[in-house]
Amino acid sequence: xAQLFAVTAMVRLPMAVLCGILCFAAARWSLQWKCKMIGRAxxxxxxxxxxxxxxxxxxxxxxxxxxxxxxxxSTCWFGSSWRDDGFGxxxxxxxxxxxxxxxxxxxxxxxxxxxxx
Numbered sequence: 001x002a003q004l005f006a007v008t009a010m011v012r013l014p015m016a017v018l019c020g021i022l023c024f025a026a027a028r029w030s031l032q033w034k035c036k037m038i039g040r041a042x043x044x045x046x047x048x049x050x051x052x053x054x055x056x057x058x059x060x061x062x063x064x065x066x067x068x069x070x071x072x073x074s075t076c077w078f079g080s081s082w083r084d085d086g087f088g089x090x091x092x093x094x095x096x097x098x099x100x101x102x103x104x105x106x107x108x109x110x111x112x113x114x115x116x117x
Contacts, residue, residue, distance in 0.1 A: 004078060008087060016095045023099030024106075031107045046100050053093030061086025 027046070030039040059065045060082050071081040078084050 005087070008078075009091065012091060016091065019092075020095045020099040020102075023096045024103050027100040027103035028107065031103060043100055043104060047097060047104075050093040050097040050100070053089050054097060057086045057089030057091075057093060059086070061090060 027043045030042050033039040056065070063080075063082055066082055073079065074081045074084050076084040078087065
């Protein structure tokens with residue numbers, strides 16, 4: 001299972017990098033608004049939603065959350081529809097989460113290096 005997870009992650013890596021860069025740019029842009037409190041609130045709300053999506057993906061991938069119409073067999077590599085759905089949520093939400101978190105850390109570092117403490 002770990003090998004399939006790693007291979008699927010590498011196959012989806014180019015699209016995930018593009019998504020992460022776009023999320024980084026959007027979060028950085030929202031943090032540079034004139035009303036910084038609204039921008040920070042938007043980024044933190046996005047982070048909270050993505051953290052919930054990652055947790056849902058982990059629970060779905062592990063088989064803790066199952067639905068009545070889940071299939072035991074799937075056309076994807078993981079062999080079960082709930083594993084396919086869980087991986088998609090973990091990977092997609094994790095990419096957005098990483099981009100927004102990087103923007104927050106970059107903004108903080110930029111702020112402290114400029115001496116605005």
